[in-house]
Amino acid sequence: MAxxxxxxxxxxxxxxxxxxxxxxxxxxxxxxxxxxxxxxxxYISMTDFGTGGRGSLLNYHYIGLTNYYTAFHSxxxxxLTLLENSLFWAGGSVVLFLAVGLGLxxxxxxxxxxxxxxxxxxxxxxxxxxxxxxLVWSNMWQYDYGIIxxxxxxxxxxxxxxxxxxxxxxxxLFVTNLWLSFPFYTVVFLATMQAIPKxxxxxxxxxxxxxxxxxxxxxxxxxxxxxxxVGLMGFLFTxxxxxxxxxxxxxxxxxxxxxxxxxxYNKAFGSVGASPQLSTAALYSVxxxxxxxxxxxxxxxxxxxxxxxxx
Amino acid sequence: xxxxxxxxxxxxxxRRIASHAVLxxxxxxxxxxxxxxxxxxxxxxxxxxxxxxxxxxxVSQLTLGSxxxxxxxxxxxxTSLLENSLIFAGSAxxxGMGLAAFTGFALSKFNFPGRRSLVYFILIISLxxxxxxxxxxxxxxxxxxxIDTYPGLIIPYSAGAVVFAGILVKNYMDSIxxxxxxxxxxxxxxxxxxxxxxxxxxxxxxxxxxxxxxxxGPYTDYALAHVFITxxxxxxxxxxLYNIATTDTGASNYGVVTAFAIVMSLPIVVFYMAFQRYIIxxxxxxxxxx
Numbered sequence: 001m002a003x004x005x006x007x008x009x010x011x012x013x014x015x016x017x018x019x020x021x022x023x024x025x026x027x028x029x030x031x032x033x034x035x036x037x038x039x040x041x042x043y044i045s046m047t048d049f050g051t052g053g054r055g056s057l058l059n060y061h062y063i064g065l066t067n068y069y070t071a072f073h074s075x076x077x078x079x080l081t082l083l084e085n086s087l088f089w090a091g092g093s094v095v096l097f098l099a100v101g102l103g104l105x106x107x108x109x110x111x112x113x114x115x116x117x118x119x120x121x122x123x124x125x126x127x128x129x130x131x132x133x134x135l136v137w138s139n140m141w142q143y144d145y146g147i148i149x150x151x152x153x154x155x156x157x158x159x160x161x162x163x164x165x166x167x168x169x170x171x172x173l174f175v176t177n178l179w180l181s182f183p184f185y186t187v188v189f190l191a192t193m194q195a196i197p198k199x200x201x202x203x204x205x206x207x208x209x210x211x212x213x214x215x216x217x218x219x220x221x222x223x224x225x226x227x228x229x230v231g232l233m234g235f236l237f238t239x240x241x242x243x244x245x246x247x248x249x250x251x252x253x254x255x256x257x258x259x260x261x262x263x264x265y266n267k268a269f270g271s272v273g274a275s276p277q278l279s280t281a282a283l284y285s286v287x288x289x290x291x292x293x294x295x296x297x298x299x300x301x302x303x304x305x306x307x308x309x310x311x
Numbered sequence: 312x313x314x315x316x317x318x319x320x321x322x323x324x325x326r327r328i329a330s331h332a333v334l335x336x337x338x339x340x341x342x343x344x345x346x347x348x349x350x351x352x353x354x355x356x357x358x359x360x361x362x363x364x365x366x367x368x369x370v371s372q373l374t375l376g377s378x379x380x381x382x383x384x385x386x387x388x389x390t391s392l393l394e395n396s397l398i399f400a401g402s403a404x405x406x407g408m409g410l411a412a413f414t415g416f417a418l419s420k421f422n423f424p425g426r427r428s429l430v431y432f433i434l435i436i437s438l439x440x441x442x443x444x445x446x447x448x449x450x451x452x453x454x455x456x457x458i459d460t461y462p463g464l465i466i467p468y469s470a471g472a473v474v475f476a477g478i479l480v481k482n483y484m485d486s487i488x489x490x491x492x493x494x495x496x497x498x499x500x501x502x503x504x505x506x507x508x509x510x511x512x513x514x515x516x517x518x519x520x521x522x523x524x525x526x527x528g529p530y531t532d533y534a535l536a537h538v539f540i541t542x543x544x545x546x547x548x549x550x551x552l553y554n555i556a557t558t559d560t561g562a563s564n565y566g567v568v569t570a571f572a573i574v575m576s577l578p579i580v581v582f583y584m585a586f587q588r589y590i591i592x593x594x595x596x597x598x599x600x601x
Contacts, residue, residue, distance in 0.1 A: 009424045018502060019421035022413040023429070026473055029410070033470035034436045037447035044447070104337055107330050118334045120584075122341050127583030131531040131549060132572045135556045136348055139565065147347055147365070183341065187591055230595065240440035242534060261442055268446045269538050278446065285443040292438050 038289070044282035060279075067283050078255065082284065086259040086291070088170075090239040093177050097234050098227060100178060101185025106215065108186070109193045119187065126183035131243055137176045138248040166256035169249045173257060177244055185230065192226045193219060232299050236292060260288040352377050352569040377566030381574060387543050387551070396548040400530040402465045407472025407525035408518050414473065415480025415514070416506055420492060430481075437474045444471075445535050452539070459541045467535060472525035479524075479593060483517035484510065520586070520593045527579060548575050 045067055049060040071079045104122070108115055125133065140147050141162045149159040162172045196219065204214050240261050245251060251258030251266070258266075267281035347366070353373045356365055382389050417423075418430060448467055449458070457463035487510065495505035511518075533549050540546060552575060556568045583590060 012422060012424050016421045016423035019417040019423040019426075022417040022421075025410050026414040026477060027429075029470045029473050030433065030436060033448075033467065034439070034444075034474070037444050037451065038436075038439055040447040040451070041443070104333070107333050110330060112327065112330055112334075118338060121338045122334075123584070123587060124345055124580075125341050127580045127587070128345070129527060129531040129576050129579050131533060132552065132576050133344060133348075135552065136344060136569070136572060139556065139568075140344065140347065151366075179340065179344065182337075184591070184594075186337075187587075188595060191591070226595075233595075236438065240442065242440075242442045246534075261440055264443055264446070265534065268449075281446055285440070285446065288443065289439050292440070293435060296438060 041282045041285050044278055045286050047279050049278040049282070050276050050280075067279050071280075071283055071287075079287070081255055082258060082260050082263055083287075083291075085255075085257060086239055086261075086288070089173070089241075089245070089257075089259050090235045092170075092174060093181070093238045093241075094231055094234045096174060096178050097181050097185045098231055100182045101189050102223075102227075104182070104186040105189035105193055106219070108190050119190070123183045123187060125179055126181075126187075130180055131247075133180065134176065134243045134247045137179070141172045141176075141248060163249055164253055166253060169253060169257050173244055173248060176248060177238070177241070180244070181234070185234070188226065188230055189223065192223055196222050228299070228303050232296070236296065239292060240288065260284045260291075264288065348569045348572060351565055352573050354566055356566075374566075377564075377570035378574070380564075380567045381571040387546050391544070392546055392548045392551050395545055396530055398461060399464050399468060399536075399547060400526045400528075402461075403468035403472050403529045404522040404526040406465070406469040407476050408522040410469075410473045411476035411480045411521050412511065412514065412518060414477035415484050416510065418477070418481045419484035420489070420506075420510070433474060433477065437478065441471050442534050445538055448535075449538055458539055459545060461545070464529070464536065464539050467539075468529040468532070469525075471528060472521070476521035476525055479521050480514060480517055483514060483593075487513055516589065517593060520590060523582060523586075523590075530579070 043062075046062060046064055047060045048063050048066075108119060112118075143149065143159060143161045143164070146162075148162070153159065160168055162168045200218050201214055204218060209217065239259075242261050242265065245257060245259055245262045246265070249257045251262050255263070261284075264281045264284040267277045267284065269276065350366060350368060353375070354365055354368055355372050355374050355376070418426065444467070452458055452463050452466075457466070491509060491513070492502075492505050495509040496502070500508060531549050532547075533553050536547055536550050537553075540550065548571075552568070552571055555571065
């Protein structure tokens with residue numbers, strides 16, 4: 001509506017008050033189902049809720065920053081492994097997504113026969129619900145009856161125990177994650193490339209620019225905002241992408257592919273019989289959230305994403 | 312002149328062949344698991360005996376038996392699973408979409424004191440991983456006696472939908488010129504009237520997208536349902552798929568697992584493919600041109 005920025009708060013309130021009524025249900029949701037649970041999680045992370053010792057499920061106490069002290073002293077190796085794995089998982093995935101997405105979009109952006117067919121076929125994995133396809137992939141990676149080892153056997157490669165070694169387990173995770181996401185990145189980059197005015201390329205060709213320098217000087221600068229935006233979104237999403245790790249490796253072998261979110265869930269609801277370690281689970285949630293917010297703030301502050309996002 | 316032109320022609324041909332090769336590799340990678348699921352669902356071969364030969368089946372080895380088994384004779388019954396999934400996901404979609412419409416309208420078309428702070432607050436809140444809200448929810452809902460009840464799942468599912476759908480609708484409404492609302496006000500409509508009669512109809516596409524995404528989340532949710540559902544009468548399609556895929560019966564009869572997976576994902580796949588351009592545009596919040 002009319003620009004009211006210059007008017008006083010009182011004037012704006014009198015004119016714009018119906019907005020508060022529209023927002024009542026949402027504010028209730030934000031307070032009781034978001035803000036309160038987050039505060040409650042922070043509180044649990046400062047109790048002895050299920051850490052053994054005095055704390056039990058019904059009777060727990062506030063113990064201040066003791067759990068944080070433990071996590072950064074005696075528990076430091078585990079905390080660092082989780083941090084390293086979370087960053088490796090999200091960062092590695094995003095690099096793969098961007099590289100494959102940009103590469104395929106560049107190829108598809110030529111006048112090539114069957115382009116629409118290729119595009120549609122490539123998009124298919126994205127249309128399938130991830131939870132379902134990840135369950136299928138976790139089966140495909142099995143050592144003794146997984147289809148991947150069976151196909152490798154036909155070209156004479158011995159079966160690989162994918163989920164038993166840390167490096168092959170990461171390979172399985174990255175390949176699966178690439179499969180889940182490359183269609184989306186390819187199509188998004190292709191759409192952006194197709195919006196670049198054609199005469200820019202024509203002018204560059206006349207000036208004698210080769211295809212590589214046209215890509216570097218025209219395509220890339222034009223794509224930069226999109227790359228930063230979908231790159232950040234992909235990083236945040238993958239950092240907390242629960243199902244691939246939970247369903248394929250369960251964080252194994254050991255905790256070598258475990259990330260904050262899966263370890264937190266396991267500590268809280270993990271195995272039947274084992275007593276839940278709620279305060280540790282809550283602590284990992286808090287660390288996860290702090291890292292995510294920090295990364296987002298830095299990226300938004302260092303780039304001008306704000307314009308797109310926070311109008 | 313001639314040799315040079317011919318060289319350029321060969322270069323172009325080589326480039327075309329290389330492009331097709333790259334795209335064919337990408338398509339094979341994209342389609343292989345899909346093909347594997349489909350072919351397994353029609354195959355008689357139990358998973359333990361699977362070899363690469365399953366990928367080139369003989370007609371005599373094909374059967375609809377797995378579909379029959381997936382849709383009948385299982386406990387809990389398929390209809391009960393479907394009903395629960397539709398209740399949870401449908402309610403979340405309806406409630407989430409309804410609240411998101413009002414949220415988007417208020418955040419986009421009003422300039423009330425505190426608007427900016429609220430937008431920042433929602434964006435920061437939305438960064439908290441939804442999977443990790445399950446932990447506090449569990450204890451809050453246990454105190455309220457809501458574990459293993461329909462509201463106990465519908466409430467968190469809808470709450471998750473409101474946050475992202477609200478942002479989605481706000482971004483969409485930002486792109487609708489203020490003139491349209493002002494013209495409606497000139498014609499004597501109140502702001503609420505202008506919202507319902509003019510703005511809301513313009514937002515049907517984004518509301519449809521919000522409802523669809525709010526549906527798919529709960530429809531394929533395992534993490535929350537696994538913790539919150541304890542009786543088999545409330546089991547969902549996703550929970551059941553996990554159970555049959557990870558138990559021994561699942562491993563020995565993988566045809567049923569894949570048949571179940573196909574039946575469950577087919578409506579979603581059709582919707583995604585039909586509205587792909589629209590969904591991708593919505594998901595990138597308009598940051599992507601074209």
